Amino acid sequence: MGKIKTINIVLLIMLLLGYNTLHSQTLQGVVVNEQNTFLNNVSVILKSNENKTIAYRFTGADGSFSFTDLEAKEYLLQCNSLGYEKQLITIDLSKEKTKKINIILIEKPEELQEVIIEVPVALKQKKDTVTYNVKSFLDGTEYTVEDLLKKLPGIQVDENGTIKVGNQEIEKIMVEGDDFFEKGYKILSKNMPVKPLKEVELLQNYSNNKHLKGIENSDKVALNLKLEDDAKRQWFGNFDAGYGVASENRYTAYSNLMNFGKKDKYYFLTNLNNIGDDSTGDISHLIRSSNDFVVGDDQMAQQFLSLAPSTASLRDNRTNFNNAEMLSLNSIFTLSAKSKLKAIAFLNTNEQNFYRNSYDWFSDGQTSFENKEDYFMRQKRLSAFGKLDLTHDFSKKSTLEVTTRYNYADNKDRSTINFNDNNLEERLKTTTNFVDSKILYTTKPSDKKVWILAGRFINEATPQNYTVNQFVYQDLFKRDADAVKQNSANTMHFYGFEAKYLDRRPKGHLLEFATGAEFRNDDLNTTFYLIDNQAEIRPDDFQNNLKFQNYSYYTSLNYSYRLWNNFRIASSVKLNYLSQKIEGQQEVKKNDPFLLTPSLNFTWEINNKNKLQAGYNYNMKTNNLLNMYPNYLHTGFRNFTTGYTDFVKFANHSSSLMYSFGNFSDRFFMSAMAGYGFSDEYFSSQTILAQNYTVSTPIVLKDQSMIYYNLNTDYYFKPIKTNMKIVFGGTSSQYQNYVNESDIRDITSTSINYGMELRSGFSGIFNYHFGTKWDYNKFETTNVFDYTNNRTFVNLNFRFSKKLYAVLQSERYYFGNLSQNKKDFYFSDLNIDYRPNEKISLRFAVNNIFNTDTFVSYSLTDISISETNYKLIPRYALLRAEFRF
Known part of the structure; x- marks a missing residue:
């Protein structure tokens, strides 16, 4: 009996080995022309002797192609490319496990009909x-x-x-x-x-x-x-x-x-x-949208005050107590064969409520205290946006584009805070007027040369009015008061012009040249008041009235050199001369730095599946308005900040490496990235931390660094019709700061996330989508604090018939460091969809089946530990009907 079993095992192994031998042949090849130049995007079709298509490929940048997992027999290989004679070759894989061939296509002057293969x-x-x-x-x-x-x-x-x-x-x-x-x-x-x-x-x-x-x-x-x-x-x-x-x-x-x-x-x-x-x-991506970097794309006026609270890391339909109305009218008109007009009108109003209770523990290593807040906030927002975009083609090689955008926003925020048993009410009104006009002219003097001329004008004003009805800053101001208020306004004017030239040289080299000028003027006025018996007192160190001018003249040169057909090196350098001036209440400061920004990058398409990219950048920058205001600003309840008192110039180094394997049509696709950044000098902070207030002042320190990395993979399991995604990423940064009377504090911040998802694609009654993601965070100062959070979800889809569907979505959140016994939270939603015909759909939905009414999250900074309790939208059921026409 034992011998028979052994013989069966041996026969099974031989059978498997034989099957593997029959189905493990590989065909590799390279397609070139008569000048021995690699040909890419050549259609390579593998057929049986009966002329049945088995597989097809397109050659990569290096002319290569490959077929794997083939049987050991004869095949026909057909190569097609416009402008070349079709090649039909007989390939015998019965004698070689891996066969390599070179194919030479011969030019054919007459135009070939395109071969289209429908798969x-x-x-x-x-x-x-x-x-x-x-x-x-x-x-x-x-x-x-x-x-x-x-x-x-x-x-x-x-x-x-x-x-x-x-x-x-x-x-x-x-x-x-x-x-x-x-x-x-x-x-x-x-x-x-x-x-x-x-x-x-x-x-x-x-x-x-x-x-x-x-x-x-x-x-x-x-x-x-x-x-x-x-x-x-x-x-x-x-x-x-x-x-x-x-x-x-x-x-x-x-x-x-x-x-x-x-x-x-x-x-x-x-x-x-x-x-x-x-x-x-x-x-904001609609209001300030731009798909290519055009002069002025990064310009916007500063808003220094916001009441928007941190929100729970949940879907909007769990925490967003809203009442929203949105209308968008969008049209594209073809005025003539050469002219097209795009018109967009957008109106959005929203009223949102936020509820949260928080416990915060602060420590600088010597002093520690606790704060408790019960917080309610209501935001009323109105946003109106309009855009006209006119495009006119003077010819097939010359186009003019004129774009004008306008946005008006009116936000009214009101919050009620119970702060350590003190009841306070905040009010903030913010108005935004934004006008952006851009003109872009593109012309091609030849098929490989392009000139682009761009001009831009931006005007933006963002006045803000803030009040709080209680005074808790006695220790900061050394006096009593009844309330505080602050009026602030930042008006920004921007003018810019740029000319850019691109020249695609022989052998694939590319020359890019750009020169331009940018003129920006900011007018910042902030007035801070202490209200005492209806008298308005203005502390001297809390008022700002300044004009900031930043004029920039720049020239950049980029050259991309194609060393081989699949290897490219790109080098660039930007020369930037700045003329900066800040006019305060009592003094005028000027700064005229010269900034140099070189970079070097390369791209290597190893073959049609492997691609490697790497780069190095050296960037120099100087102050802007955000860190130049001389006196203190009230930037939120308990928070005051001030700017730096002088102009500085920083140098930053960054390098990155990216690798991708496979194509989107492959069963396996992967992309990976890693990078390193280093700053010789940088803006850090010196913070006075007290129970009722914080005051932050920027300081210049040396040697800041950061490492970041990311991995994404997709794999399709064909036998079980399931796609798997795996993600892994993180950052680690090192910096320093001061808190209260401490010595300089060395801080290392680490964040790592990883997870996976599985999604099926069955044609039957059932499908699934489930996954999990872990987040790990750690701060190392004089002590070490860390935590790990997790989110896991399971979505089950049921298709009972062509007319009846059901989806059950479930989630679990876990917070490892919560002080309370309950560290995990569960949610489920149910949707049932009945479609009697193609035009009508009836739906029944239940949100938050378990009626989970609160959600607690845990977070860290280098000086605090926070536990925040959020109020959630209670369970509700919804009947919906959809009509399609």
Whole structure:
């Protein structure tokens, strides 16, 4: 019996070895022309002797291709490329485990017809475009574009709606090739229904300026949504409304109306809700959006005071007590064959309530104390935004773009604080007026040369009025008072001009030259009052009235040298002359520094799967308004800050290394990044820390450093139709500061996060999506403090029929260092969706099934430990109905 068992095992091993031998052949090759130059993007098709397509590849930058896991037999190999004769080669893999071949394509003067191979797969890649077949990733639980993008391999959507490919945030989301929102794409991704989508295109090496395509070295990525044919050139959309059932008053209503014609495109949307949904994302990306760095992109007026509290690390529908209304009207008009006008109008109002209780323990190693706060805040916000963007093509090689943006914002914040048994009320009113006009002219004197001329004007004013009805600063001011108030205003004017020239040289080299001038004037006025028996007292050291001028003249030169077909070195240098002047109440200071900023980067496309990038930058910078005001500012309850008293010049060093393996069409894709930064000198702080106030003054210290790293992997388990994502990243920084009467404090801050997700793609009744993420944080000063938090989620999707769906989402949060016995919190939500036909959907939703009413989080700084208790939106049930037309 034992012999028979042994023989069976031996036979099984031989069978497996034989199977592995039959299915482990590898074919590798390189395609070149008659001049022995590598040919990329050549279509290489592997066929059986019966002329059946088995697999296909496109050659990489080095002309290479490979096929693995092949049977040991004969194949036909077909190579196609426009301008070359088609090659058909017989390949015999029965005698060699790994076969390497070189293929020479012969030029053919007549134009060949394009060979198109339709492969019924969920994802395919052609040149710089990855195309996702939308139907292959739908399971019936998606409502918006954002829901779909979360399921596409290679694309990450974080909790705020930011969309990244690897470590790179996307530039925009287009619809049928046209862009409405630029970097404000969250308005579209969070609202546009997924129903009309046919394909999602991921565009790599993307150029925002069409004249730069094929000239600039771009690592940008963008998305393009392609619609079903029956959704083009006609009005369509949806209306979705819901109301609370057997729960306190909850409602939601939103609508999309769209028409994406060949000439004109329209996208109108509105959203009203009080269930915590954030339908806009960070609208500052819409207001100040720019996809390419154009002179003035980084300019904005400073707001020094904010009452916005820290919020829990939960989804908005758990903590966001809101009452939001949003309307957005967006149109693209084709005025003529050469002119296009883009018009956007956006109105958003929101009333938000925040509830929290906090316990904070402060220590500088010698003095320690505790603070307790019961905090309630209500914010009322109004934002109106308009944009006109006119584009005119003088010719196929010359374009003028004129853009004007206007934003008005009115924010009214009110908070009630019980601070160590003292009841206080804060009021803050902030008004913003923002005007931005930009003109951009692009011309191509030849196919490989481009001139870009840009001019810009920005005007922004941000007045703020703040009051608090109690006085707790007796120790700071050495007197009593009844209340305090502060009026502040910062008005900024900016003018800029830039000329840029790009020249794509022979052999792929690129020369870039830019020169420009920027003129910025800031007018800052702050007045701080102590209110005592209705008398207004103005302490001398708490008033600011200054004008800050910063004139910059710069020239930069970049040269990218292609050493081989797949290896590029890029060097650059920027020369910047500044003329700075600050006019205070009693003195005038001037500064005329000369700044030098060199950098060196290289990119090595090792083959069609491996890519390596590295770079070094040396950056010099000097003061700005944010650290130059001479006297103290009230920057929030208990907080006062002041600026530095003189001009300084800092030098920063940074280096990075990035590696990627695979393509988005592969089952395995990985991107990794690591970097190091060092500052010879930097702004740190000298803080007076007391129970009722903190006063922070900037100081200049030496030697600050930081290390950061990140890893993202995607792997698709084909046998079980499951995609796995693994993330790992962190930072470690070293710096110094002073607190109270302490000696200089050496601080090391470490943050590490890691986790994984699994998402299935079954065609049956059941699908799952679950994952876990751990966050570790540590501060090392005279003592060592650390903590570890965890979030785990399990989402179960049930498709009982083509008409009935159910989704159960569950989460667990764990905080390891909470002082209380309860350290974990559980949440669950249920959605049931019934779709009697293609146009109607009925939905029943229950939020916060366990009715968890509070949430406690734990956090650290180098001087404090905080435990914060947040009030959560209670359980509610919602009946919703959607109509599509």
